[in-house]
Amino acid sequence: MIRGIRGATTVENNEQDEIISRSLEMMHAIIKANQLEAEDIVSVYFTVTEDVTDTFPAKSLRQIDGWTYVPVMCMKEIPVPGSLKKCIRVMVTARTDKKQSEIQHVYHHQAVQLRPDLKS
Template structure:
């Protein structure tokens, strides 16, 4: 079965190193919490808010061992008034035997406010 796994994080500053680091932390937690391997992943889509411009979050994947062939794309989030700023969101589609209710969606830092209903 292919499932979508969501996650998000925020950065304090629009600095390339922080964007890559926070994206890597988010992805590592998402993969670990859901017990998936790079070869299980169909694709990864990152979005960023308008104020995240100094690096592609996908760069974080290219630094991880075993992720060379994982398809990744970055896009810009729509600019909704009063939405969370300096936010990086991710959607990972992966093959898994988990039921939908057993998927762990991961939200770090200020992004935890996006889905308080998913806190475990």
Template sequence: MIRGIRGATTVENNEQDEIVNRSLEMMQAIITANQLDADDVVSVYFTVTEDLTDTFPAKSLRQMDGWTYVPVMCMREIPVPGSLKKCIRVMVTARTEIEQAQIQHVYHHQAVQLRPDLKS
């Protein structure tokens, strides 16, 4: 079965190290919570708000063993007025036997307000 797994986090500053570290923290939580293996991941899409320009959050995956060949893409989030600032979102598409309702979506830091119904 193919499932989509969502996640989001925020940073305090538009700085490469913080963007990569928060993205890595979020991805590690998604991987652990959903028992993912890189070989089962179809693709990973990151989006960032327009105030994050210092680096690509995809760099976080390149720090993890076994994730070299996973297709990753970064895009800009739609700049909706009043939306959460300095936010990194992710959509992981993976093969898994986990039921849809059992997928663990991960929301960290200020991003918890995006989906309070999906506490992680």
């Protein structure tokens, strides 16, 4: 079965090191919570708000052993008025035997307000 796994985080500063470290922190949490292996990943899509421009959050995946060949892409989030600023979102599609209700979505830092119904 193919499942989507969501995550989001925020940065305080539009700086490469922080964008990479927060993205990596989020991805490690998604991987651990859902017992993912690189071979199970179909693709990973990151989006960023228009105030996150210093680097691609996808670079964070290249720091994870075994994730060299995972397809990954970055895109700009729709600039909805009043939406959360300095936000990095991710959609991981993966092969898994987990039921949809067993998938653990991860929301860190200010992004916890996006889905308070999903505790990560």
